Amino acid sequence: xxxxxxxxxxxxxxxxxxxxxxxxxxxxxxxxxxxxxxxxxxxxxxxxxxxxxxxxxxxxxxxxxxxxxxxxxxxxxxxxxxxxxxxxxxxxxxxxxxxxxxxxxxxxxxxxxxxxxxxxxxxxxxxxxxxxxxxxxxxxxxxxxxxxxxxxxxxxxxxxxxxxxxxxxxxxxxxxxxxxxxxxxxxxxxxxxxxxxxxxxxxxxxxxxxxxxxxxxxxxxxxxxxxxxxxxxxxxxxxxxxxxxxxxxxxxxxxxxxxxxxxxxxxxxxxxxxxxxxxxxxxxxxxxxxxxxxxxxxxxxxxxxxxxxxxxxxxxxxxxxxxxxxxxxxxxxxxxxxxxxxxxxxxxxxxxxxxxxxxxxxxxxxxxxxxxxxxxxxxxxxxxxxxxxxxxxxxxxxxxxxxx
Numbered sequence: 001x002x003x004x005x006x007x008x009x010x011x012x013x014x015x016x017x018x019x020x021x022x023x024x025x026x027x028x029x030x031x032x033x034x035x036x037x038x039x040x041x042x043x044x045x046x047x048x049x050x051x052x053x054x055x056x057x058x059x060x061x062x063x064x065x066x067x068x069x070x071x072x073x074x075x076x077x078x079x080x081x082x083x084x085x086x087x088x089x090x091x092x093x094x095x096x097x098x099x100x101x102x103x104x105x106x107x108x109x110x111x112x113x114x115x116x117x118x119x120x121x122x123x124x125x126x127x128x129x130x131x132x133x134x135x136x137x138x139x140x141x142x143x144x145x146x147x148x149x150x151x152x153x154x155x156x157x158x159x160x161x162x163x164x165x166x167x168x169x170x171x172x173x174x175x176x177x178x179x180x181x182x183x184x185x186x187x188x189x190x191x192x193x194x195x196x197x198x199x200x201x202x203x204x205x206x207x208x209x210x211x212x213x214x215x216x217x218x219x220x221x222x223x224x225x226x227x228x229x230x231x232x233x234x235x236x237x238x239x240x241x242x243x244x245x246x247x248x249x250x251x252x253x254x255x256x257x258x259x260x261x262x263x264x265x266x267x268x269x270x271x272x273x274x275x276x277x278x279x280x281x282x283x284x285x286x287x288x289x290x291x292x293x294x295x296x297x298x299x300x301x302x303x304x305x306x307x308x309x310x311x312x313x314x315x316x317x318x319x320x321x322x323x324x325x326x327x328x329x330x331x332x333x334x335x336x337x338x339x340x341x342x343x344x345x346x347x348x349x350x351x352x353x354x355x356x357x358x359x360x361x362x363x364x365x366x367x368x369x370x371x372x373x374x375x376x377x378x379x380x381x382x383x384x385x386x387x388x389x390x391x392x393x394x395x396x397x398x399x400x401x402x403x404x
Contacts, residue, residue: 006088007095010081011103016373017347018103020336020366021078021089022357025055025064025120029246033123035157035223042359046071053359054125059336059368059394060118061093065232075232077118080362092368104334105371108396117314119227119336119394121157122219127164129238129246130194130218133211134254138269139233141256149228150286150308151219152208152316154392156340156353162221163242166200167209169217169284170275177267184237184263187251191240201281208286210310214271225307225338227314227394235269286310288318291401301325302380306402307392315399319380321389326381331374332400335393339365342389345381347373 001009010018024038028051032043036056043052050069057064057075064075078089092115101109108115133147151167171180175197183194195218203222211217216237236250252260259265277283288305290297297303301322308316319337321327321344343352351364369378382389395402 001088003090003094004098006081006090007079007098007103009083010079010090010095011099011370013081013083013348014367015348016370016376017349017378018095018368019080019349019364020059020092020368021080022361022363022366023057023060023075023077024053024359025057025075026050026053026066027055028066029244029250030054030128031125033125033162033221033223035159036121036123037354037357039356039358045359054123056121058119058338058366059092059115060120060230061091061096061115062118062230062232079368087362102372103368103370104396107398108334108371112397114230115396116230117227117394117396118230119225119316119338119392122224122226123157124219124221125162126221126242126244127166127168128219129236129241130168130198130216131234131236131238132216132269133213133231134233134235134269135213135271139231139254142233142254144233144254145229145231146213147229147231147233148212148311148313149226150208150210150311150314150316152225152286152307152318152392153203153205153222154225154318154340155205156390157223158205161203162223164221165203167203167218167220168195168198168200169209169211170198170215170277170280172197172199173276173278175276177272180267180270181263184251184266187239188248189239192238194238206288208307210284210286210308212271212274212311214269215274216270225316225392227308227316229313235266237266284310291317298322300327302327302329304329309402313397315395315402317393317395319391319393321380321382323382323384323386323388326379328377328379330377331369331393331395333395334369334371334374335395336366336368337391337393340390340392342382342384342387344383344389345379347378
């Protein structure tokens with residue numbers, strides 16, 4: 001069956017909602033926090049050389065950039081189509097190329113000709129090095145897109161905080177470019193101490209942060225739901241995190257060939273005003289915001305909050321359907337979602353939240369909702385008398401429902 005035929009049948013079967021397979025991504029420089037429901041034996045399922053699996057990507061048409069050992073299709077989501085006991089899969093990327101506006105909606109397809117975001121769970125036992133995602137003008141010099149991203153810390157996957165549940169953001173107000181230059185020049189000398197000129201914020205479960213491109217950040221060890229622009233561009237500016245040395249090739253990752261070993265380039269990538277903003281927390285921290293008055297939503301059997309709402313490149317909501325309730329939720333744009341708690345029905349699909357997943361096992365916890373289905377309204381039924389049904393929903397750019 002062709003990709004188009006398979007994608008069309010999957011859309012028809014799901015009445016505009018397609019099921020996605022789990023999409024696991026290892027990182028050689030990370031130690032898994034073991035909170036993303038993989039079986040304990042499977043966090044190194046791809047071998048020690050590849051590193052531990054500490055990410056699960058959602059609604060992704062973006063390949064992971066994990067160096068020369070990266071597997072084909074690593075980081076790419078697959079649609080699962082099951083008929084008469086036979087299971088077939090097609091890349092979400094290929095399905096979108098075939099179905100275009102039929103799945104994304106004409107607004108997204110005409111402007112981007114792709115699904116221009118993805119989300120993930122990032123689940124590291126310790127903190128990541130202080131690093132940066134390039135802005136568009138710098139990323140395009142290596143044929144890439146810049147990457148804004150955002151964080152939300154779901155309570156369902158944060159039963160413990162990991163080794164360092166604090167994130168360094170930006171640079172301390174008053175920091176000079178000469179101080180940053182010294183840290184970058186000292187990268188290969190051991191600990192370049194760049195976090196000495198940054199400040200850390202204690203992470204709070206059930207809240208989040210907005211991280212524009214050009215902002216230095218060293219994500220802490222809470223398990224993080226992370227919507228972002230469809231790019232994997234980055235550069236590591238910290239040479240030692242915990243007791244782990246960061247190789248200097250990661251400092252120069254995504255640097256144009258003619259700027260390698262040029263510290264001025266690394267300084268140019270930094271959005272200086274955002275990094276030294278004295279109101280950084282006021283401008284970047286996010287508490288959930290109800291999409292409608294709470295009393296009105298609860299009377300209808302649900303609660304929905306914006307959880308990522310400060311970027312025009314993507315947005316995200318947390319939807320809770322209360323025990324015993326059946327609701328119809330309308331959205332103005334296509335979205336992916338991941339189940340966080342409970343079980344029930346979403347449209348024609350039975351959905352549930354697994355406690356443990358083997359590597360390679362299929363699940364019924366992740367789906368992609370076409371724009372048409374979202375606009376018509378998705379019927380969600382929670383049959384439990386006690387357990388809320390909770391999902392996180394990730395949207396593309398320019399969500400008409402979001403007022404920035």
